[in-house]
Amino acid sequence: MLRTRFTDLLECTAPVQVAAMPGVSTVELAAAVAEAGGLGMLGTPLLTPDALEGVLGELDEATSGATGVNFLMPFLDPACVAVAARRSRVVEFFYGDPDRQLVDEVHSHGARVSWQVGSVDEARSAERAGCDLLIAQGTEAGGHVRGRTSLLPLLSQVLDAVAVPVLAAGGIASARDLAAVLACGAAGARLGTRFLASNESGAHPDYVRAVLAASAGDTCLTEAFSVMWPDAPHRVLTSSIGAAEALADPVVGETRQGDQSLPVQRLSVMCPTRETTGHVEAMALYAGESVASILDVRPAAEIVAELTSGAEQLLAGAAG
Numbered sequence: 001m002l003r004t005r006f007t008d009l010l011e012c013t014a015p016v017q018v019a020a021m022p023g024v025s026t027v028e029l030a031a032a033v034a035e036a037g038g039l040g041m042l043g044t045p046l047l048t049p050d051a052l053e054g055v056l057g058e059l060d061e062a063t064s065g066a067t068g069v070n071f072l073m074p075f076l077d078p079a080c081v082a083v084a085a086r087r088s089r090v091v092e093f094f095y096g097d098p099d100r101q102l103v104d105e106v107h108s109h110g111a112r113v114s115w116q117v118g119s120v121d122e123a124r125s126a127e128r129a130g131c132d133l134l135i136a137q138g139t140e141a142g143g144h145v146r147g148r149t150s151l152l153p154l155l156s157q158v159l160d161a162v163a164v165p166v167l168a169a170g171g172i173a174s175a176r177d178l179a180a181v182l183a184c185g186a187a188g189a190r191l192g193t194r195f196l197a198s199n200e201s202g203a204h205p206d207y208v209r210a211v212l213a214a215s216a217g218d219t220c221l222t223e224a225f226s227v228m229w230p231d232a233p234h235r236v237l238t239s240s241i242g243a244a245e246a247l248a249d250p251v252v253g254e255t256r257q258g259d260q261s262l263p264v265q266r267l268s269v270m271c272p273t274r275e276t277t278g279h280v281e282a283m284a285l286y287a288g289e290s291v292a293s294i295l296d297v298r299p300a301a302e303i304v305a306e307l308t309s310g311a312e313q314l315l316a317g318a319a320g
Ligand SMILES: Cc1cc2nc3c(=O)[nH]c(=O)nc-3n(C[C@H](O)[C@H](O)[C@H](O)COP(=O)(O)O)c2cc1C
Pocket: 019, 020, 021, 022, 024, 043, 070, 071, 072, 093, 094, 116, 137, 140, 141, 142, 143, 144, 169, 170, 171, 172, 190, 191, 192, 193, 194, 196, 271, 286, 287, 288, 289, 290
């Protein structure tokens, strides 16, 4: 077992967190990662407090492992924070200035607080705000990218600057990657794109196929998919930008959120899920540079087991 300050803090057994990826990180995926000993996360944008309560009830029935809820600050519904904090081990925030009031509110309900950061200044500020755990996100990451520094330089600086445990995120998909960041001093890793290609993922099958076929050079940082969320750089498969630009219609497909059917606007922030129809190839196909080493769809539990046992062996070999 790879015991770290992260596994101690969250009382779990694997130093691995699945990123909250709305529409992709299903209850099944969060539960599978938690059952495998990691931290299972759910994303929440546009959920009402009642709907969040319902989803967290499903998650509770599926696992008694470590789970958490992620909030994107630009879409934060403050009424959801207490619901998440009462029912999860960790409540997490991303893409906004660290906020002591929010941290205190989560703590008052007994949960831990984590904040994904993209710079050393943001890391210091999150620690000052009272966060228990930070995630240092390098620019290799899939999805929205907060900073301008790639993972290793950022991780080294953040580890020097703060005392709380730090997870590494961005471009991590293999046991070698996990071993590297643990050796550097990280308390674990957070992976998004690797779990997008898992059996439990909610991503559309064509999206998953495109991820499996891609190399690191097939992704780019862009602001192209900015409808609903402008001025926020994100890493996608480059092919999705050209495909979206080639379409003239303002609506490129349809998706579902709960019982509701929603149009997908061209260049919208929404990525295609199993329930999406239309021009999937022209939607936001978020992916990290980790695509290079993602070659197959696997059960999430196998991904966690392979990451941790492989990293343990590599680290033992390095020590010997
Ligand atoms: C499809 C997708 C959706 C994401 N959505 C969120 C989100 O809602 N909140 C968040 O904090 N991070 C989100 N991220 C970013 C992750 O937190 C993480 O930084 C990233 O996945 C790490 O890089 P990797 O994809 O190479 O593993 C998303 C990433 C992907 C790939």
